[in-house]
Amino acid sequence: MTMTRSLAINEVVNNQQLCEVFLCAPQGGMRKSNRTNTLTLISDKTKLYDDKVVDDIYHYTGMGQSGDQKMSGQNLTLAESDSNGVEIHFFEVMKQREYTYRGQVELAGEPYQDQQKDQDGRKRHVWIFPLSLIDSKAKFTKLPSATDDKQELQEEFKEIQQVENLSISQTEKERLIKSRIGQGKFKKLLIKRECKCALCGVTDSRVLIASHIKPWSASTNEERLDVNNGLLLCPNHDALFDKHLISFNLDGKIVISQSLDEIDRVFLNINDGLRVKLNEEQLSYMEGHNQNLI
Numbered sequence: 065m066t067m068t069r070s071l072a073i074n075e076v077v078n079n080q081q082l083c084e085v086f087l088c089a090p091q092g093g094m095r096k097s098n099r100t101n102t103l104t105l106i107s108d109k110t111k112l113y114d115d116k117v118v119d120d121i122y123h124y125t126g127m128g129q130s131g132d133q134k135m136s137g138q139n140l141t142l143a144e145s146d147s148n149g150v151e152i153h154f155f156e157v158m159k160q161r162e163y164t165y166r167g168q169v170e171l172a173g174e175p176y177q178d179q180q181k182d183q184d185g186r187k188r189h190v191w192i193f194p195l196s197l198i199d200s201k202a203k204f205t206k207l208p209s210a211t212d213d214k215q216e217l218q219e220e221f222k223e224i225q226q227v228e229n230l231s232i233s234q235t236e237k238e239r240l241i242k243s244r245i246g247q248g249k250f251k252k253l254l255i256k257r258e259c260k261c262a263l264c265g266v267t268d269s270r271v272l273i274a275s276h277i278k279p280w281s282a283s284t285n286e287e288r289l290d291v292n293n294g295l296l297l298c299p300n301h302d303a304l305f306d307k308h309l310i311s312f313n314l315d316g317k318i319v320i321s322q323s324l325d326e327i328d329r330v331f332l333n334i335n336d337g338l339r340v341k342l343n344e345e346q347l348s349y350m351e352g353h354n355q356n357l358i
């Protein structure tokens with residue numbers, strides 16, 4: 065038996081309908097169903113960064129969220145799909161809870177290993193599966209790749225660097241550079257990682273501000289382009305961090321300037337119990353910052 069009803073290319077279904085068609089589990093990016101002998105692949109554009117589409121071949125990252133990925137379970141089913149008789153069906157999620165059917169896919173080449181960072185920023189080995197759509201009318205959505213992101217960022221930073229040549233005061237220059245970085249591509253990349261003030265619960269992207277942990281003026285060009293040198297904060301916490309009135313220890317615990325009195329601490333929503341959730345690379349940029357507390 066195969067799928068319980070056929071789906072049209074580009075048909076949009078919800079999660080329940082998807083499960084009813086393939087008789088598969090309601091969660092996971094790779095869903096194997098023994099009852100319909102299918103493997104459903106879900107490419108969630110609201111979450112993934114590392115998948116890419118090159119010449120109509122989709123380079124799909126295998127299963128396993130942290131640590132090295134193993135060639136077993138559903139990864140193995142996909143790797144052997146040209147001989148094991150399992151049908152592979154492909155969905156894209158562009159908006160939460162909407163699954164767009166792109167059709168049946170097949171391996172377009174041998175699966176290969178690559179290095180990616182996991183959710184905690186640690187490097188690990190992953191398996192990549194090159195896939196092509198069987199129906200020639202079907203198309204994958206082209207994804208911006210990490211290299212495109214870096215290029216865009218580089219171009220934007222070149223423009224920002226022009227600010228250095230303006231005949232305005234150093235303070236003005238720094239303010240201008242900060243506001244440009246805070247609203248541009250760098251901010252978009254940070255939001256893609258997690259759209260939330262690293263310290264409190266503010267999630268409205270309209271007010272969140274992106275900053276460099278190691279300041280722009282002290283960073284090398286490579287450090288300026290490194291998203292791990294970025295920190296997304298609400299205006300309140302950004303101002304405190306920018307003015308060195310708060311900083312963080314290398315375990316993420318907040319350090320508060322002695323110059324801030326108890327009442328202001330309450331109104332500014334800071335207390336000694338707060339900590340930021342930062343990966344190791346972000347924390348390594350913090351070292352210089354926390355030595356300059358006012």
Ligand SMILES: [Zn+2]
Nearest residue numbers: 261264298301
């Ligand atoms: Zn905040």
